[in-house]
Structure formats: C-alpha cells, structure tokens
Amino acid sequence: MPPRMAEPYEVPASLWHRPDMLAALKTRDIGAVFRLVRQYGGLSQTAIGSLTGYSQGKVSAIMSGSQQVTALEVFERIADGLHMPDQARMALGLAPRDLAAAAIPRQDARPAFTSALAPLTVDLVRHGEDETEVRRRDFVGLAGAALFSAVVAQPLSRDEEAAGADDLAAALTEYPVAGPQLPELSQLASAVARAKRTYQACRYSEVAAMLPALIRSLRLACATLDGDARLKAHALSAEAHHVAASILLKQEDKGLAWLAADRSVHAAQASESPLMMGSSARIITHALMDGGHHRAATGMASSAAQRLNAALAQPSPNDLSVYGTLLLRGAVAAAQHSNRHTAAELLDEAEDAGRRLGYDGNHMWTAFGPKNVLCHRVNIALSLGDAGTAIENARRIDINALPINERKATVLLDTSRAFLAWGKHDRALYILRAAGDIAPEEITTRPATHRLVRDILATAPISIRREAREYAESLGVTA
Template sequence: MPEIPGSIWQRPDMLAALRARDIGRVLHLVRQYAGVSQTSIGSMIGMSQGKVSGIMSGSQQVTALEVFERIADGMDMPDAARLALGLAPRTAPAPVIPSRDDYHRHAPSFSAPSRSVESVQRGEDETTVRRREFVGLAGAALFGAVVADSTPAAEPASGVEDLAAALTEYPPPASGVPELAPLAAAVAQAKQDYQACRYGEVLTALPALLRSLRAACTALDGDDQLKAHALSAEAYHVAASIMLKQEDKGLAWLAADRSVQAAQLSESPLMIGSSARIITHALMDGGHHRAAAGNAGTAAQRMDADLTRPSEDELSVYGALLLRGAIAAAQHGNRHTAAELLDEAEQAGRRLGHEGNHMWTAFGSNNVLCHRVNTALVMGDAGTAIEYARRVNIDALPINERKATLLLDTARAFLMWSKHDRVLHILRAAEQIAPEEITGRPATLRLVRDLLATAPITVRREAHEFADALGVST
C-alpha cells in the first residue's frame, strides 16, 4: 500500500481543500504531490477506481460523515488534517480533572460525548447524531479559522500573494548587508528550478530572495552594487516568467519592468539584452505584438553592432532575442519578418555550434526549430509545425521547460489536424517530463478541455480518464 508523505497535509492548498470539505480537490492534491494513482487511492479508502474518478471529476460528491471518516482513516490523515476536515482527532487529549475553582471553566468539555450517548438512548439514529456533530464541529473550525489571529508562522500566504507583496514593498526592508555569493547561488537555483518546471519551489523561494536582493542593492556600492543589480534583473526575470505562465498579466508586467530597470542599473549590456527578452514576452502577452517585435528587434540590433567577436553568452542572448522577435512578428501577422528573424537566429545557432544554456537561454539550433514550430502554429499552419517538430532532437534540448513547450505546441498542431490520439499521447509524455507544466498552467488545461470537447469515441474514454486525473471537466 503506498504511503502519503505527512508534509502534504500541511500544504496551504491542501488545508484549504480540507476546510472546504472538497474531497475531489483533496484527492487531486494527493495524486499530484504523492504520485498516487486513482486505483491506489481507491484501495486506501475502500472505493473503486471509477468512484474515485467520479469524485475527482466532480460528478459525485462526498456528503456522508462515514465516508469522510473512511477517507481520513484510509489516508492516515494526521489530527491537524482531520480537524481541518471537521472530524474528531484520533488521539484524544488526556482528560483534565478540574480543580474546584476551575470546575465551571472545564465542565463544558465533558458535555459533547454524553450528548451523543443520550441522544442515541432517546432513540435517535446514531448516524444522524454524528452527522449533526460533524456539521457543528466543521462550523466551529471554520469560524475559528476566520477569527483566528493571523500570523506568518500559523499558515504561509500563497506563493503568488507573497510574491506580489515582495514586488511592491517600498522602502526596502531593513536588514544587514547580504553577501553576494549566497544570493548568486540562490538566483541560479531559482533559474534551474524554473527551467526544470518546478514552479512551486520557485514561487516559494522568490519572495525572500527578491527582498534580500533589494536590500543588497541599497546597502552595497561600487562593483558589488552593480553585481547586485544584475542578480536582481535575473530574479525579476524569473518572477515575470512564472507570472506569464499563470496568466497574471499585472504581476508579470510589474516583474518584467523591474527586471529591465535592474538591468539598466547594472550597466551590463549583456544583462540589458537579456532583460529585453522578458519585457518583449510581457508585451506579447498583453497583445502588443508590434511593440514587442520592435523591442526585440532593437535590442538584437544593438547587440549585433558589438558582436565582432562574440562570447557564447552574447551569441545566446542575441539569438534568443531574435527568436522572441520572430514569435512577436508571427503574432502580429508579419510572416516575412518572422521568417527573416528565424533565419538570423539559425545563423547564430550555427556560430554557437552546440546546444547550450548560456545566460539561461537554452539557445541552440534545436531551440530555433522549436520556435519554427511555434511560429507555424501561430500562423495556422499545423502541417508545417508538425514537420518542424519531427526534425527536433528533443533529447538535445537542455531544459525540461523547452521540451514541454515543444510537446504542447506539437499537441496543439495535431489537434488542429484532428489527430486526437496523438494529442493524448503527447500530453501524457509532457506530463512525465514536466508535471507542473501540465497541471498548473491555465493554457494547458484549456488544451485538455479542447481535446475533451472534440475527441471521437475511439479516444474519448482515455481522454476523460486523463482529464479526470488533472481535475479538468468540460
């Protein structure tokens, strides 16, 4: 029998689902964070896989107290989770024998159990009594949660809300002078986690990292301050990228603008060029495709003027800017400009000579092919997109985020071709490579809904099973 790590029950999203008594959401979170299949969950809680699937999809609801208790017992929920769900703890506290002076203060704690016994003795159904007490306990737990004194130690804020606070706090928080070496390591870790599609870990780490970087930029001077600004530009770049995936346009734009400002303060042409990529992406996300293409093109031209003997970092940033500009041009409907920029990026990839991840760009000839897939898809040419996708050596791509993006673009192309079985297989492959890219992105979940809405009978059952596992319904 698989075990569920105890840390899962302490997660804010899990506690919220338990307090809402949303068992479907609870099961989704167990599956997501523990990697437990629907069949295994059913074995734990004494249900068929079909019943578990129905609860997760929302077609069946859990309302009976006995079922709540069976689920809690089967999953070995700790007492904190049971209380959040509105159930009595398994380990009841030792009875307190009150002193004469404390008698009235302690007496009510003994009344609840006797009420159940007395009610049953009067002929009431025991299940009815227990259900009524469950509702009362749940109400009390909910009221306690609402009126409780909220402190950071009690329950952390959601990652997005904490990031929003970190992006908008002024003046900088007072603290000692942070050391640059640990900050550089933390920024590198955030970049690595993002490219590995560990978005939850990135969101957890970013708020404190941004605050420390802001303090460093304020307290340091000279070359150290310039380095702190460069690190800030990269950290804000990651923050903007995460928010773009979450489709939070406001925070994405704010973080992208912070990245550009920090890059300018760093006085590093390389960092200024790198930050131009994220502001271009933010412009594209806001529908400003012409401005995005112009921004990327200008930044690339500025770098090209200095690329007589470019380093690998410079070639990679230059090539990545061309790719970003090509996507923006395609979204603006400018097929000719998009093709020109892609060809220039291909030349830069040949000059680089290998698949690299310099300056966190994942730039190389295979990445250029990935962008050819995307531009063809944007312009409605599914056949060309698929042909380009077949030429990509996905194993040569250096980061999972790029692999997952390629797979999702290819799935969209096959959906345009009504090849639903291939869409499903590709989505399953993407989930194996980058689970959070599938479960945590609104755009991906919309793709799954499109698959459900149009799937023929031959793949409908499998498509629904896959969607149920993700918590997606039509």
C-alpha cells in the same frame, strides 16, 4: 473437440501484500520481485519470461543479480505483465491503472520499449507500423512516477495560492527594509542560480516560494552596496525579476507579470551591462506578446538584438545566446500578428546565430542553440496556421538533446496543439501526457494547458473520448 487452451499464468493476489514484496518494489529490486514470484507464486523462470516478454536466460540473470533493471519503460512492462495491482504499482513508483493505463489495452507480448523522451514521443507513428500498436507501446513510457506525482499530489488550496501570490506582490512593491545582516553577494548569486535552475526544471511552485525573500534581499543589496558590488547586485536583481515575471506569465497574472518584467529591465539598466539589458528585454517582449501587443513586441525584440549585435565585436557564447534568443522572441511575435516575412527573416538570423554557437547550451539561462531554433519553428508554423509544417519540424527534434525540461515540455505542448489542429486527437492526447511526464507542473498548474485539455475533450472522437475525459478529470479539468 479442439484441444483446451492452457490456463494463463497468474500471480496470487496475496503475494503483492507481503512485506518482503513491498520492500522489493519500493527499492525497485526486480531480481527480488522475480524470486518472490517464483517462490510464493509457483511461476517458473520461463513463465515469468512469458508474462514479461523476457527470455528464460534474461529472467535468470535478473534474479541472480548479474543484470539490473533501471529503465522506467521496463518497470512498466514488468508491472503490466505480472498484473500488479495498484498498490504494487505505486510501491514501484508507477501510476495506478485507473489514472494512467485504464484506457490502454494490454499486450500479451510486448516488444522492446522506446524511451519516453526519445524523438518517437513526437513522431508517434513511424512509417510501416500499425498506428494502434505503436501508440500503445510508446504510451507505456509516459505513465511514470513524474506523471503520477503530478496527478495525485495534494494541490495547494486556494488560500495557499492566494497567500503565495500576495507575498510575491508585496516583495515586488515594498521598499527595501534593512535586516539584521545583509547576505553575501556570493550567496545571493547562488540563490539566483538555484531559482533559475528550478524554473527551468519546471518546478514552478518551488521557485515561486523562494522568490519573495530573494527579491527582498536583492533590493536591499542594490540600495546599500556601492561600486562594482552594486552593479553586480543590480544584474542579479534583473535575473530574479525575470524569473518572477516568467512564473507570473505562466500563471496568467498579467498585472504582476508586467510589474516584475519592468523591474527586471530597470535593474538591468542599472547594472550597466549591455548583455543583461538584452537579456531582460526578452521578458518585456514576452509580456508584450502576452498582452496582445505583437507589433510592439516584434519591434522591441528586433531593436534590442540589433543594439546588442552592434556592441559586440567578438561575441562570446553568452552574447550569441542572448542575441539569438531575442531574434526568436521577435520571430514568434511577428508570427502572432501574421507577419510571415518578418518571422522568416528573424528565424533565419537566429538560425545563423545558432550555427555560430554550434551547439545547444544554456548560456545566460537561454537554452539557445540550433535545436532551440527548430523548436521555435514548430511554434511559429502553428501560429501561422500550418499544423502540418509544425509537425514535420517537430519530427526533426531529438527531445533528449534539448538542455532543459521547460523547453522539452514547451515543444511537446506545441506539437500536441498541432496534432489537435490537424484532427489527430489521439496523438495530441498522448503527446500532452508525455509533456506531463517530463514537466508535471506544466500540465497541472497552467491555465493555457488546461484549455488545451478542454479543447481535446470537447472535440475528441468517440474512440478516445473516455480516455480524454478520465485524464481531464484526473487533472480537475471540466469541459
């Protein structure tokens, strides 16, 4: 008879319920976790290393505190290696198995993990590697606390959503009413900047909640201030209405989005700032595209860019960023009505503006720069029906180098759509989940993303159908 194989190492289930273990998990003190596993589970340092893919020396260093574990992908590897139950995984801030990893087979010995935000997130299969193993390895980093929060967080009820929309609608339409004290202009500027940052971080419900009061205060400031202070108030109002329109476009509330975009343009004109007028032209262009008016959107974006360029003798980073972003808007609109020539011309002009700027910044809240132009090449190739080119462009993007989460999530969603169009459903699903890890509300709240989930589910091959169905169900998306 062949020799009997040794029994696998196993951590007693009762250990994960100990108060000291739960405390170690909640503080992510992996050294304490390993010490408790050795003390109460009877596993040696070598056994712990065998389960988690570490050498005995590395386990010893972590247990002694001389080395710390901080990376999400390493927490995932340790949780999987020690067979943590869902309660322990959740205490560690990871997704439970039934939501995040049920369809991903374990690996007995995992190699080093890559970051979930690295370029490999887009280029899931590298030359010379087995596709299944690469996909499994890379996916582990996508099931982190952000995705877990998105999936299991208590959603707003329909009544709460309606009340929030009604409050924003009222703020956009009512006359300004004097309050006991008008906020200082500096306070309003800080509040607008906070709304912009929150939007770019993809915390859409949070920014939507702060907008009604902010818009009311800004409209009152515009009506009561004078001189330079009034011009500044109008500029801030243009930015706040721009954010409101962007949120409403994501929610596909076309009527209110148009109203907010129009308010932004009128406030920009009242500010007498060519730069602010150019910035607000971006949101009207977006609203036109959303309504299917692609030719008009192309013309408006191109004209606004030309006007801005003509007014600027020595453009600043702000000027180049708004100018370049207008060109990108026009290129996207041109691609959406199949005007390849105009799309290519505007893209090339935007690329030149990106080179002149020299880096990807966030001037005037545009996230503009050379990499942003490349992100738009992904979207435009997809719009023109060239999924292969879209994917090749995506593989050139370093996700970590993009300055804001909203841009990271957008290019990942475009890449997911490109893989779906290319018939690569598995990669489409994994990249979709990567976008959710970066920006949960892009997945949980947007109708467009829910349609993408449905498309993947409806056409998924049998090899990933179960996983696609479970993921869709976790989001409340039905076929």
